[in-house]
Amino acid sequence: MSPVGINVPRADGPSKVRGDAQYVDDIRPADCLYGATVRSPRAHAKILEIRKDPNFNWAGITIVTAADIPAKNVVYLMTEDQPALAESVVRHVEEPVALVAAESRDRALDAVRHLEVITEDLPAIIDPRHSEGSEIKIFGADNIFKKIAIDKGGTTTGGTVIEGEYSVGHQEQLYIEPQGMIAIPREDQGLTFVGSMQCPFYIEKALAPMLGHTRMNVIQAATGGGFGGKEEYPSMVAAHAALLAIKTGKPVKMIYRRDEDLRATTKRHPSIIKIRSIVDHEGILHQWDADILMDGGAYNTLTPVVLSRALLHLTGPYRCPNQHLTGRAVATHTPPNGAFRGFGAPQAMWAVERHMDRIARTLGIDPVEIRRRNLLRDGDTTATGQTLTDTGALTVLDEALAAAQEPLQNDPIHPGGGEGRYARGRGVSLVFHGCGFTGNGEARIKGKVALELDGRCIKILTASTDIGQGVDTTFPQIAAAELGIDVERVSNAPHDTANVPDSGPTVASRTCMVVGGVVQKAAKQLRQALQIETASEETNFDMLLSLRDHQAPLRVMAEYQDDGSMEWEDETYQGDAYPTYGWSCSVVDLDVDLDTGEVLYRRHIGATDVGKAINPVIVTGQLEGGSLQGLGYATCEEVVVDDQGRMRNDRLTNYIIPTSLDAPEMVTRIIEIPYKGGPFGAKGIGEIPMDGPAPAAAQAIEQATKIVLDTLPMTPERVMNALEAVE
Ligand code: MOS
Numbered sequence: 001m002s003p004v005g006i007n008v009p010r011a012d013g014p015s016k017v018r019g020d021a022q023y024v025d026d027i028r029p030a031d032c033l034y035g036a037t038v039r040s041p042r043a044h045a046k047i048l049e050i051r052k053d054p055n056f057n058w059a060g061i062t063i064v065t066a067a068d069i070p071a072k073n074v075v076y077l078m079t080e081d082q083p084a085l086a087e088s089v090v091r092h093v094e095e096p097v098a099l100v101a102a103e104s105r106d107r108a109l110d111a112v113r114h115l116e117v118i119t120e121d122l123p124a125i126i127d128p129r130h131s132e133g134s135e136i137k138i139f140g141a142d143n144i145f146k147k148i149a150i151d152k153g154g155t156t157t158g159g160t161v162i163e164g165e166y167s168v169g170h171q172e173q174l175y176i177e178p179q180g181m182i183a184i185p186r187e188d189q190g191l192t193f194v195g196s197m198q199c200p201f202y203i204e205k206a207l208a209p210m211l212g213h214t215r216m217n218v219i220q221a222a223t224g225g226g227f228g229g230k231e232e233y234p235s236m237v238a239a240h241a242a243l244l245a246i247k248t249g250k251p252v253k254m255i256y257r258r259d260e261d262l263r264a265t266t267k268r269h270p271s272i273i274k275i276r277s278i279v280d281h282e283g284i285l286h287q288w289d290a291d292i293l294m295d296g297g298a299y300n301t302l303t304p305v306v307l308s309r310a311l312l313h314l315t316g317p318y319r320c321p322n323q324h325l326t327g328r329a330v331a332t333h334t335p336p337n338g339a340f341r342g343f344g345a346p347q348a349m350w351a352v353e354r355h356m357d358r359i360a361r362t363l364g365i366d367p368v369e370i371r372r373r374n375l376l377r378d379g380d381t382t383a384t385g386q387t388l389t390d391t392g393a394l395t396v397l398d399e400a401l402a403a404a405q406e407p408l409q410n411d412p413i414h415p416g417g418g419e420g421r422y423a424r425g426r427g428v429s430l431v432f433h434g435c436g437f438t439g440n441g442e443a444r445i446k447g448k449v450a451l452e453l454d455g456r457c458i459k460i461l462t463a464s465t466d467i468g469q470g471v472d473t474t475f476p477q478i479a480a481a482e483l484g485i486d487v488e489r490v491s492n493a494p495h496d497t498a499n500v501p502d503s504g505p506t507v508a509s510r511t512c513m514v515v516g517g518v519v520q521k522a523a524k525q526l527r528q529a530l531q532i533e534t535a536s537e538e539t540n541f542d543m544l545l546s547l548r549d550h551q552a553p554l555r556v557m558a559e560y561q562d563d564g565s566m567e568w569e570d571e572t573y574q575g576d577a578y579p580t581y582g583w584s585c586s587v588v589d590l591d592v593d594l595d596t597g598e599v600l601y602r603r604h605i606g607a608t609d610v611g612k613a614i615n616p617v618i619v620t621g622q623l624e625g626g627s628l629q630g631l632g633y634a635t636c637e638e639v640v641v642d643d644q645g646r647m648r649n650d651r652l653t654n655y656i657i658p659t660s661l662d663a664p665e666m667v668t669r670i671i672e673i674p675y676k677g678g679p680f681g682a683k684g685i686g687e688i689p690m691d692g693p694a695p696a697a698a699q700a701i702e703q704a705t706k707i708v709l710d711t712l713p714m715t716p717e718r719v720m721n722a723l724e725a726v727e
Helices: 013-018 105-113 200-211 233-248 258-264 303-312 345-363 367-374 393-404 441-445 471-483 511-529 538-548 616-635 693-705 716-726
Strands: 033-039 045-052 062-064 096-102 115-121 144-152 160-168 180-185 191-195 216-220 252-255 271-279 285-297 322-331 422-435 448-454 457-461 490-492 554-559 580-593 599-609 665-671
Touching: 033 105, 033 115, 033 233, 033 258, 045 096, 062 233, 096 105, 096 115, 096 233, 105 115, 144 303, 160 345, 180 233, 191 200, 191 233, 200 216, 200 233, 233 252, 271 345, 285 303, 285 345, 303 322, 303 345, 345 367, 345 422, 345 693, 367 393, 367 422, 393 422, 393 580, 393 599, 393 665, 422 693, 448 511, 457 471, 457 511, 471 490, 471 511, 511 554, 580 616, 580 693, 599 616, 599 693, 616 665, 616 693, 693 716
Parallel strands: 033 252, 191 216, 285 322, 457 490, 599 665
Antiparallel strands: 033 096, 045 115, 062 096, 144 322, 160 271, 180 191, 180 252, 271 285, 422 580, 448 457, 448 554, 580 599
């Protein structure tokens, strides 16, 4: 029986349940030192001095500053603007200024407390609305990291003009395990890195300019979650561990404290979105003009790509003949924002869905009906002119609404639910999400996968890390299904850049759909190399292996190749923006506590088109986890910053995310509209569950209380203020 579509137990499950999975902090190389970071106290300032406390015992403490950097002072990503250590000027609070290594973590942290960064303030920009064209320069001539415009059709006259403004704040990825990395000197004067990460090859590329060589290999340790937060930031931690390892000649381990991780590392980009639409009396969209302003923070990081994805989702899953989409990502003197599950789409979708509600409200039409009348169908074109196939908008909407007919299984009892103190509501949202890299991205990257037959086992060699999303289970399922063999014979090899080909980063809802497709292709090649016509019989494979028993390992390599059907113009933003799209509908049932403003979730229903569920339990886990993260984004996750842009609520006691006790009943409906380019029809699903819950919650709050909230998060304070304003 094919292992695809079966709930094969997770390959990483037993070691994690037993507690013997090796996370970076469990790994202790001999003679390992501990590193810690000295950070900027100010948003924008000259560094006058790094002052050592003369009364502190500095014995055994190594200090590294920018002067110790072997080649270029840069951690390379898309541009060379971000230094490994600030040299003369700091551009954001908590920016790394110096490093220390000591024999214990306590000593290292103690040393940091006795190093004072003396600064002289320079004028700072904290508010992104004051950045563009300011005389205070942060990036380039105008403080703009990226500007994008997409035009479709022209303009329309007549109809009703409906305008709105929507905004979202920062959101923290809050992976379970904080950032952590070990740098180990190699005999060839190179370095081995072991750490918590999504993208091992990113670290090699990021560090080559700083080190002035490429003698590196990067090994992923067991990783306690990423959510985008371990896409690019681990390169910074690796750079610091490397500098300390070079200076001391010993392995150096850096593990961030939670509060440090919260204050210093990347977050979701805060955004302000304006939409002006023209609709007819039936609510059909005739024109859609939208503009997004994103706060990129002090350095470029991945901001241009996040802006790009936001623009490409700025019309939502709706058709409209005339569209004008514009966006700018600007620099501020705040910690750089970066990758976070959804990557620009949740910001866009929040605004789009709230605007659809505004249209419904203005015209007096049911919000679900407005969506049904405008949703994208096969043959429709997107803002970039991409003609859609395998669209699931209507199917997921109908499936979610059908599921919503069912009574709740575990209805929490809020006294007087729906009456008195508690107002009850239901909200519905509809979203889509582009799977894989944008435009020619996949064709440019050409993800590579190797398969190795050694003895009676097959190893899959990729850089696609398992960060909890289950790829160490699903890739073997794909390969085993293609080879027609038992899944237990197949496993992912450790993700060490010395041994695996570059399959591209573990991001962008691309791992299962794109890299999984290359795994399937490699399995086909292996089948041909073994001259298996139809590898359907496990016994045949056994026979074949016995013939090969004493031969050298057999290795095949496959590479991503697009089928030539995608056409994309990066200059004009025209064409096929993504290989395909996932579609999802959220229905949120909730009560609003009118005395406290607290939102109490009762149920989240998600119907999502996943193409094909390679492992339904893993898919369900991804969808439920992402939806809960979306509900947190909706009502409780708020980053509070001071006048220097420093996060003030840097603890889990005051940066609140939903726990399992806060989680409502989660109903997940898996819809399978196959994508022909994906393995067995699979589409990417990692990010889409993040997009829909927040706007569905907002609509439910509106239905329950009549209050209209267009700013995330909808905290009890914001709900109370709005309730009082209505009264
Ligand atoms: Mo992801 S937000 O594409 O690491």
